[in-house]
Amino acid sequence: MNIFPLFFGHSKDLQSKLEQIRPRLYRLAYSWSHNPALADDLVQETMIKALKNAHQLRDPALLNSWLFSILANCLRDHYRKHKEMDDIDEIEDYHYAHEDTPENAHSQSQIVVRVRDAVAKLPLGQRQVLTLVDLEELSYIEVAATLGIPIGTVMSRLCRARIAMKALLKELAPQQPVQAIPIRRIK
Numbered sequence: 784m785n786i787f788p789l790f791f792g793h794s795k796d797l798q799s800k801l802e803q804i805r806p807r808l809y810r811l812a813y814s815w816s817h818n819p820a821l822a823d824d825l826v827q828e829t830m831i832k833a834l835k836n837a838h839q840l841r842d843p844a845l846l847n848s849w850l851f852s853i854l855a856n857c858l859r860d861h862y863r864k865h866k867e868m869d870d871i872d873e874i875e876d877y878h879y880a881h882e883d884t885p886e887n888a889h890s891q892s893q894i895v896v897r898v899r900d901a902v903a904k905l906p907l908g909q910r911q912v913l914t915l916v917d918l919e920e921l922s923y924i925e926v927a928a929t930l931g932i933p934i935g936t937v938m939s940r941l942c943r944a945r946i947a948m949k950a951l952l953k954e955l956a957p958q959q960p961v962q963a964i965p966i967r968r969i970k
Contacts, residue, residue, distance in 0.1 A: 800846055801830070801846075807847075808850060808851075809823065809826045810918070811914060812825040812826050812829075814910070814918065815858055815907070815911060816858065817899070817903050821861070828857045829857050832853050833853055847921075851915065851921070851925075852929040855929055855931075897952065900951075901947075901948055901951035901952050902914070902948070904947075905947055908930075908940050909940045909941075910944070911930060912926055912937055913940075913945070913948070923937050923941075
């Protein structure tokens with residue numbers, strides 16, 4: 784049964800927007816929590832709260848950032864309820880069939896695992912800002928509004944997160960061959 788018309792009348796536009804953003808919400812929740820079941824629960828809770836409070840959305844153009852801020856609040860609420868945070872050591876390894884050879888596919892999956900591990904090592908605040916800016920391509924102002932923090936905090940967390948990611952992923956950078964500098968003879 785489709786419940787969207789019950790809450791939003793017959794607005795096909797809003798219904799389609801909510802159906803389209805659900806995978807983005809899940810991807811974001813998973814990148815924050817690294818737990819598929821928790822990510823699914825957070826998205827479900829986000830959608831329920833969005834449906835209950837749809838009248839609070841003043842500007843339909845801000846639907847994405849409004850839903851992202853609800854998701855961030857749901858995650859905060861979850862961590863408040865469950866004081867003990869479980870570290871997830873096992874991150875699923877997704878294999879992509881788009882590569883030409885099995886070696887390339889394996890190499891790409893190893894990079895994905897390393898990047899996910901590096902993101903998982905970041906503190907939650909840095910992880911949230913990094914994923915919202917770099918994955919979801921939100922502006923700093925939108926991220927500040929979504930997370931309820933000052934824009935300066937967004938910028939400093941993003942800077943620290945990128946520096947930490949660079950240090951954690953240094954071994955993935957392509958090796959630059961050392962070029963010999965020719966010696967010139969001067970008389």
